Amino acid sequence: MAPPMELFDDEPTSTREAIMQATYAALAKHGYADLTIQRISDEFNKSKSLLYHHYDSKDALLVDFLGFMLEQMEADVPIQESGNAYDQLMSAFRHAFGELFEEPDFLRAVLELRAQAATDETYRRQFTANEEFIQSKLAEIVRNGIDEGTFRDVDPDRTAEMLLTVIDGAILRQATIDDVDVDVVRQELDAYVRSRLVTDDVEIDA
Amino acid sequence: MAPPMELFDDEPTSTREAIMQATYAALAKHGYADLTIQRISDEFNKSKSLLYHHYDSKDALLVDFLGFMLEQMEADVPIQESGNAYDQLMSAFRHAFGELFEEPDFLRAVLELRAQAATDETYRRQFTANEEFIQSKLAEIVRNGIDEGTFRDVDPDRTAEMLLTVIDGAILRQATIDDVDVDVVRQELDAYVRSRLVTDDVEIDA
Structure with a gap:
């Protein structure tokens, strides 16, 4: 593997x-x-x-493994400077869904570790910091998108929280139930971004 | 409690x-x-x-407890016949977020049980059937909304999968990380439904 x-x-x-x-x-x-x-x-x-x-x-x-893995994931977040904020968001989604979802065994192990955070403070602190990091990266892209006119004037932090909730939901479903097609969620996430964020005067390829 | x-x-x-x-x-x-x-x-x-x-x-x-609990949840899904599909969807969200999220201890226990489905086939089958049931209920509301003209002509099953993914993500986050404000996700879910589903000629209260 x-x-x-x-x-x-x-x-x-x-x-x-x-x-x-x-x-x-x-x-x-x-x-x-x-x-x-x-x-x-x-x-x-x-x-x-x-x-x-x-x-x-x-x-x-x-x-220690959990800390190592989360640091690794954070260091791995792609910094794409080219393209508009929509392109950058799509690149972030490709990365998020690509990394974990191509490794179902590992995705399950991550979910099992994360479930420990329900009752273990140490795990909880680490996952909280990791989620905050990812959310802040997503909020930054949304904020840039508003500044450059690609995105509507939404609340960047709340929007980032919604995007991250969808990614987390996809992780939970993929790890715990059968026959999930993760492409469906990725495409619906794209549709959400287009209808809720992208301004009418920005051209997006179909 | x-x-x-x-x-x-x-x-x-x-x-x-x-x-x-x-x-x-x-x-x-x-x-x-x-x-x-x-x-x-x-x-x-x-x-x-x-x-x-x-x-x-x-x-x-x-x-046995898991089966009992999931049956209970399924029997509890509100059948709201009044109002349009948007009202019915909001009622379903209120129910989903209300039930679980008002009981953080129980929400954590549900998530711990669900994490067992990562490796245990019996749990996995039960949670899969439960998710399929909820998804079919959501798809039915979306389908009715399209028929009555409240919603755009989206794919009801894919849309329902996205809605359920958001709910699952909210469960995972609420159970495993600190300081989640579940109202943010509920409001963003409402914004998603308005921008992606509700047709332009339907009036929705702010």
């Missing part, structure tokens, strides 16, 4: 990176509930004692 | 109903990960052995 994020693909440059790659592989293979330190160490052919040298517990390792 | 669904409020009329109410209370109080048969039996002051008489395991009990 090809990892969705480039760092998981590269030769690891540190022990931590090697552990993160092994955790990623074990999570995608076994899921959150069946993840064990043994299964993580199986993925990089090193001893369990090495893992315990770096982390006190499976939970500590997973918290 | 007031239960969100009426049946959880009534005097139980059978042992199963009493067990379902106790499970609901224990889930809302302890969350999915810390739920035990002991904690469920604590909620209705009966012995653990009574629970084991009815269910082989905690998992079997939770699967």
Whole structure:
């Protein structure tokens, strides 16, 4: 299985990176509930004692993995300067839907980690910061779109929250129910942007 | 804590109903990960052995609870015949957001149960059937709206999938991140319906 994020693909440059790659592989293979330190160490052919040298517990390792993965996702957000705000938003959606959705096993593992945030404060803080980061990036594109005249005079933060809610809903559905066609939501999101945001005097290709 | 669904409020009329109410209370109080048969039996002051008489395991009990809860939610979907399709859609949203979102503890427990569907086929089938049911109800409203001229000639099923994705995204966000204002999404959902669905010649109150 090809990892969705480039760092998981590269030769690891540190022990931590090697552990993160092994955790990623074990999570995608076994899921959150069946993840064990043994299964993580199986993925990089090193001893369990090495893992315990770096982390006190499976939970500590997973918290570090979560931080690593979210940092990675944030660093990966494309900065597209060309085109108008509509093009930039579409590029952001392609990125969001592309990354996660091409890796159903990993998407499920991310959702399982995120569900921990329902009761675990540490997870909750990390996912909250990650969502705020993505929302601020989306709001920036909407704000630029209003300034350049591509978008109507909507509230950028509220609009960004709506866009992110759709992406989150797609993640929840894709990870937990059968036969979801994620292209339907991507196309409906496009239709939403056109009807709600794009001003009448801007030409958008069909 | 007031239960969100009426049946959880009534005097139980059978042992199963009493067990379902106790499970609901224990889930809302302890969350999915810390739920035990002991904690469920604590909620209705009966012995653990009574629970084991009815269910082989905690998992079997939770699967029955999930089916009971989803049936309950489906039976609870309001059938509003008055007003146009826009009014009916708003009534459905009020119901969806009202039920779950007024009970944060229970919303979190539902999300934890749903996350099990990432890896558990039984949960996955039940949540899939539930989502299909809700989507079909939303599509029916959209279809009626097109027929009566309230809505544009959109694809009812795809539109319903988008609406449900927004609701699911709101559930995921509310259950797992801090400081979500669910009214923002409800209002943006209203704005989406107005700009994407409602025809120009229909008058909608501001």
